[in-house]
Amino acid sequence: MYSKIAVGNVKKSFKDYAVYFLTLTLAVCIFYSFNSMGTQKALIKMKSVSTLMKVMSYTSVFISIVLGSLILYANNFLIKKRKKELGIYMTLGMGKRKISTILVMETFLVGVISLISGLILGIGASQGLSAFALKLFDLPINEYKFAVSTGAIVKTVLYFGIMFLLVMIFNVFVISKYKIIDLLTAGKKNQDVSFKKPIIYLIAFILCAVSLGFAYKSILKVGLNVLDPMFLISIALGILGTVLFFFSLSGFILYVVKKNKRVYFKGLNIFVVKQINSKVNTNFISMSLICLMLFFTIVSLSVGIGFKTVIDAGIKKSTPFDASISVQNKDEGYNIEDVLNKINLKISKNEKSVAYNEYLIGMKASDFLTTGDFKKEDVDFVKLSDYNKILKFKNEKEVNLNKDEVLILSNNNAFMKPINEKIKNNNKINIKGKEYLIKNPKAIEENLMTAYGTTSFFTIVINDEFLSGYKISKSVLNVNYLDKNREKYNKKYEKRQDYGKGAYILGISKDAVYSESMEETNVLIFIVIYLGIVFLITSMAVLALQQLSEASDNIERYKALRRLGANKKMIDKTIFVQIFIYFSLPVSLALIHSVVGIKVTSDFINNLQKIDINSSALVTALIFIIIYAGYFYTTYVGYKNIVKNNL
Structure with a gap:
């Protein structure tokens, strides 16, 4: 019986929370792809590839911590949304141990499905990555052979198996702490969002502008000179400015939009603005972190992919004999x-x-x-x-x-x-x-x-x-x-x-010269791409989960809109605008940071060799748009389903 309930719950979760499963599948896919590099026979004999795999193994530990934290965060979100369902189980006489058993079964099923789908996708993606590696290591593409890495499969299953085991333990621990009254009334509790006086947000916004302006000016002046004290000061001010931006944004936007009555009272804008403000006010720390991760992703992928060309040109000039x-x-x-x-x-x-x-x-x-x-x-x-x-x-x-x-x-x-x-x-x-x-x-x-x-x-x-x-x-x-x-x-x-x-x-x-430079450069490029893609997926997944969490929290508000005469088309438009703005805020600031970051990095590299990042920036934009659009669409559909099923 319990297995039937678990299977039914997983089917329902697939429909409403596709973002969670999309994230798990992509995480497995990327983890396998980068750890399967050593399987390609044309690459095995190269010293730089063995070095790459050693560094990749250490990096994978860090990546697994990032992905593990993301999975725990996403799982916590799902448990939170199912409090009422779990309360009904308890009301019907089901004990906490049996509920824990169902959750363990669900986690196991989700883990197996994610691993299988992720590995299938990863085996395909790893072939493209191997072809890219052959080009990067200047090996003929005709040496490419289709390969499946059993070692990478075992490593992926082991690492993600540990992650899902931790999720099972976490679920059992959380269920043991819940009381039936809290579970049954969870849907009726609204998060208390306190807004401070407008002057506080105004001061924070001014400090944000000053911090970021000084940080940009200083870093453009000192460049990547890590020994200069102003380098670290610029980084610190950039982080501070980012946090202040998102902290001040909620009160500042509300204040500015309220002043424009035509915009504020048009359609359902008043509802959208209040929704965005409450969410940014609550999650300004996580949005700051997401913005910084996106900044790292954009800069590292834009400059990193084109760095190989720069190094090759530099080697050619420095080795005439x-x-x-x-x-x-x-x-x-x-x-x-x-x-x-x-x-x-x-x-x-x-x-x-x-x-x-x-x-x-x-x-x-x-x-x-x-x-x-x-x-x-x-x-x-x-x-x-x-x-x-x-x-x-x-x-x-x-x-x-x-x-x-x-x-x-x-x-x-x-x-x-x-x-x-x-x-x-x-x-x-x-x-x-x-x-x-x-x-x-x-x-x-x-x-x-x-x-x-x-x-x-x-x-x-x-x-x-x-x-x-x-x-x-x-x-x-x-x-x-x-x-x-x-x-x-x-x-x-x-x-x-x-x-x-x-x-x-x-x-x-x-x-x-070529061998040593290629070893250092290629290892750096692969690690940068690996981290960049993982950070991008993590950022998009957190944004998506936060929006889906809001959908469940605000069902009563959407019911009120319906009672006030808002039709399905108006509500769908409201959902679209809300998600679009929420996704765009950290991306927009990250792009501004990236313009400065790319300029500083390019200037540093140009001292050694002129760099043209147009092609790499285009590839970065393509990767970014695909992942961004995929998460945005999945979130929008999931959000609409949650609202639709509860109206």
Whole structure:
């Protein structure tokens, strides 16, 4: 008998509270999809994928806590809405233990249905995620194979099994605390919403505007400099401003709309405004949290998806050769070719190489640049003959310089912008008391060696005679392989060791730079996407559940509207407007936050490499709209059903 009641209750819940089941299914789907990455054979051998799966396992623990909290919240909402039903069970003589048994059965059924539907959807979604991963790791798409991860299935069942077990325990505990009188009268109790004086909301709104304005201005100024105290202050003020916004919103909106009598008394607007105000007043903390999670989602997905392109472009610029090995010591002036002979590292017939030297003459970037803080940054000098050897090595046209001409090289945006501005205003530079003409109209974007990042911060190419009296500060050998067996040569040049008096030998291969950068970048991108989607679903689910909770709480109010002459069409329109406004409030502020957040993040990345987030922003918008529209529609239909069934 109990199992029949449990099955009937689950069927009824599916109809009225589809949001709950939609959330559970999506949660299982996403959890499985991201934890099944290691199954794709083309990815298994890659070191970065093994690292990704390790990080993913730790992240999944945090995600499970977030999803577990969401499931408990949603379950608590369902129990709250069923108080009257549970009271009737008790009135008919059913004991609390038997009611608990029914709830345990219901939770078990819901868990099984959600797991099965979520896993089926997840197996399909994981194939698309695997294809995306192959593209991200620069592997041919024809290596893709359909795969189902038994390990990810077991992990998903285990994690969500624990979550549903906690829900069962929670339900038993809650039922044991209820009294029959409280259950039977729950539907007649209205939440006491207290509104403060309008002046309090006005002051809160002004403080909100000041906090957010100062936070935006400060973060735009300091950027992502986490060491600057203003960075943390800006974050704190942004959070405070968000909370104050939603706290002040209820009283502020009510005050403004009341002043406009035409709007306030038109149709059922007075009812809609009171409903929105009471809900925002009650849930301003949760709405603030939702807004911040949506902000993280929008920024992380918009910038994160396009970050891969930026990193790839940056790697291409910083690795012009298959390998580079250098020795650095400005006191001794070591030459790389002599050093390699002494450590018995020979260049084979299957390799091409070119060597060049860098010199320091005591000139700082601040001697030329008037904007920016470059006091500590040295200017590197390279002989014209060495630079031409590099150009010839790359099959590029060599350059000629007169005695009073120089070239300026830079491959770092923080230097390039002020250098280009300076050249535009004055194309001459003073070096050791003599003026030289800068031949190039703007800084030449070029790395002279393969490195983990841009090494040409501020490099001047000058005629050989000028540097004849200076010691070598760094000597570099650039190598290109003629043999396809790259791994053998990579091991040969990937060296890090001390040499002589304070000198240091450093060898770097293009493949090593790409591998390490790809590992860090791809792990970051996947984690950001994982967290972003989970936060988006959590935010939408909480908004939906809060609205459905209001539907049940306000049945008597809708009955009163009906008695006053409101027809079904008017009530449906009221429900639509109410849900639309409630869903839009946190999204709107999150979008404003995101404009600033994307600007700050983009500026930070642009210092390394120019970024174009148009395509990634479009993908983010598509994901956001699909999930937002899905939850909005499901909430609207569920809300209408609850009102319709009780009128």
